[in-house]
Amino acid sequence: MALDEILITRAIIERYTEKLLANLDVDVAIVGGGPSGLTPAWILASKGWKVAVFERKLSIGGGMWGGGMMFNELVFQEEARPILEELGVRLRPAYPGYYTADAIETVTTLASQAVKAGATIFNCISAEDVMVRDDRVCGLVLSWTAVEIAGLHVDPLTIRAKCVVDATGHDIEVVKIFLKKNQPVTLFTPSGGIGGERSMWAEVGEKETVAHTKEIYPGLFVSGMAATATHGTYRMGPIFGGMFLSGKKVAELIHERLTAEW
Numbered sequence: 001m002a003l004d005e006i007l008i009t010r011a012i013i014e015r016y017t018e019k020l021l022a023n024l025d026v027d028v029a030i031v032g033g034g035p036s037g038l039t040p041a042w043i044l045a046s047k048g049w050k051v052a053v054f055e056r057k058l059s060i061g062g063g064m065w066g067g068g069m070m071f072n073e074l075v076f077q078e079e080a081r082p083i084l085e086e087l088g089v090r091l092r093p094a095y096p097g098y099y100t101a102d103a104i105e106t107v108t109t110l111a112s113q114a115v116k117a118g119a120t121i122f123n124c125i126s127a128e129d130v131m132v133r134d135d136r137v138c139g140l141v142l143s144w145t146a147v148e149i150a151g152l153h154v155d156p157l158t159i160r161a162k163c164v165v166d167a168t169g170h171d172i173e174v175v176k177i178f179l180k181k182n183q184p185v186t187l188f189t190p191s192g193g194i195g196g197e198r199s200m201w202a203e204v205g206e207k208e209t210v211a212h213t214k215e216i217y218p219g220l221f222v223s224g225m226a227a228t229a230t231h232g233t234y235r236m237g238p239i240f241g242g243m244f245l246s247g248k249k250v251a252e253l254i255h256e257r258l259t260a261e262w
């Protein structure tokens, strides 16, 4: 069979356009393809909701690839074991109640499960703003990361979503831009604004991150390190169970919300 470069090009453009058009109006838009973004993508897509993940970088996985200080082994505590087992990630017991998993296996398995469950992951796209109607976050404003890096004077595009998740990690980019552009608004946090991340305390940080994973403004949810930083609790260092448990919790909250409202 002779290969035709134009057919190759057409196939890419047609399929990508198809994918983009199918995700202009979704149930859940997740910003950030780290563990706290991919976990809810997998769970919510498995329940039949239409989920799109937007990741700024070329690669998804966020902070998982490098484990702790680039030692690519991830540590999980007992509470997270069921999620990892359900995903099919192989865990090795390290000490009583502590497990390790290969970082590469964890990222690739989680991403694969999310996509096979029906979530669509868009890489190289950055969320630069949200859409707000009637005091509710209801969509995202997106642009190519390359445009952002080059500082090009190019307008973004928009998608609509019933729920938006800020899973952007330490930088809480979606919450920050929402606050900046929509004053006066009050978040469902103790200060009504961003609490900021505190120094390392694994025991408390892991638990509080899950506890403060929630809807912080109508339509806008936080998970993972974004929940930690928004509420103002302790960072937890290179243990990853809280990220998966937080992702699971945000998925449960959104599932309840979508089931009740739509």
Ligand SMILES: Cc1cc2nc3c(=O)[nH]c(=O)nc-3n(C[C@H](O)[C@H](O)[C@H](O)COP(=O)(O)OP(=O)(O)OC[C@H]3O[C@@H](n4cnc5c(N)ncnc54)[C@H](O)[C@@H]3O)c2cc1C
Pocket: 031, 032, 033, 034, 035, 036, 037, 054, 055, 056, 057, 060, 061, 062, 063, 064, 125, 126, 127, 128, 167, 168, 169, 170, 171, 173, 174, 200, 223, 224, 225, 226, 235, 236, 237, 238, 239, 240, 243
């Ligand atoms: C400096 C540093 C300190 C760390 N400290 C801790 C710690 O104390 N505790 C801990 O558990 N882990 C820490 N980590 C590791 C790691 O960040 C987390 O454990 C874990 O990966 C966080 O998961 P997450 O899903 O919340 O966010 P991340 O894994 O960080 O994933 C967030 C993803 O969102 C993407 N993103 C960000 N903004 C946008 C946007 N506007 N549009 C689209 N995509 C966007 C990023 O590219 C990234 O892939 C640290 C990492 C770094 C780099």
